[in-house]
Amino acid sequence: MENFVKIKNGTYRSSPLKDMVFPLIKPISYGKRGAFVTVDASAVMNPEYKKIRVLINGPLDVEPSSRDEYVTKMGIKKPVKKKETPEQAMDRIKGRFEILDKMTDAVANGNVRGLIVSGPPGVGKSFGVETILDEYEAMAKLSGKTRTEIVKGSMTPIGLFQTLYTNSNEGDILVFDDCDSILFDEVCLNMLKAVLDSGKKRTITWKAESSVLRREGIPDRFDFKGGCIFITNVNFENVRSKKIRDHLEALMSRCHYIDLGMDSTEDKFLRINQIVRDGMLKEYGFSKEFEKEIIDFMIKHSARLREISLRMVLKIADLAKMDFDSWKEIAESTCMKRLNIYS
Secondary structure, three states: OOOEEEEOOEEEOOEEEOOEEEEEEEEEEEEOOEEEEEEOOOOOOOHHHOOEEEEOOOHHHEEEEOHHHHHHHHOOOOOOOOOOOHHHHHHHHHHHHHHHHHHHHHHHOOOOOEEEEEOOOOOOHHHHHHHHHHHHHHHHHHOOOOOEEEEEOOOOHHHHHHHHHHOOOOOOEEEEEOOHHHHHOHHHHHHHHHHOOOOOOOEEEOOOOOHHHHHHOOOOEEEOOOEEEEEEOOOHHHOOOHHHHHHHHHHHHHOEEEEOOOOOHHHHHHHHHHHHHOOOOHHHOOOHHHHHHHHHHHHHOOOOEOOOOHHHHHHHHHHHHHOOOOHHHHHHHHOEOOOOOOO
């Protein structure tokens, strides 16, 4: 946070400075010429005065100030943020997913060992990852080896250990999708930290006695040499539990972490618009005007829709294909929460 200070009485290069406000760089210090305070005078004077020392007689010559007083008293113009156009916003969001594609490709090629992808449900996180990995899977099958396993749903610690072992060979790619329960189990979290570590050697251990592991012939210690992608709806930076947050911060420090954002309804609709714009509904044969009508329908009823997602777009598109004249009425019955007329 930027701090500001008012120089009530001071000098700079023998020129007096009275009742002037500056961004503070360094509080009161003492040198050969006495007390001074270091401030940023670039906006008030010239860009070359980014860091100047203002001589003062003592602490009484300065007092704390604020950005508002700085702007008002010194006549500083507030920077005007250029508002994004919808097209620019959609391109920005598309850029995030293009980075996700590149990172997924890097995991598949073995250039990146671990990747965490965070974002709200229904925006296409899994689709992008799975599309790229399907290509590698097809190539792997030609050599008689399956490279990729996608795991969905809840998982126990020992189940996680078994899954890691069976996908631990070099070239294997393990994807956890919608397995957020792992993040709230300390044993699972510790294994995940080891798997997603960017270090060259990732050793996974199971220190408890287990008849299950013995029966399956799984050792209690092995090196994980494959790639791992963890797709989650949890925003690691917004978790309130300090205990869990510490683990999640450790995870982020060990591997690459992509936050796709889009937590607001507006961002979700921007993503929907971007995907539809890029041809999501092309196979339906709708006109651009009708595609916009579907999205406008969703925006109008966003408060009642069961979810705002790409899946919902396809559901409504299916209804329009099924019954072009009555799709809105059908969508209100199948895709929306029921109105409580007595509330």
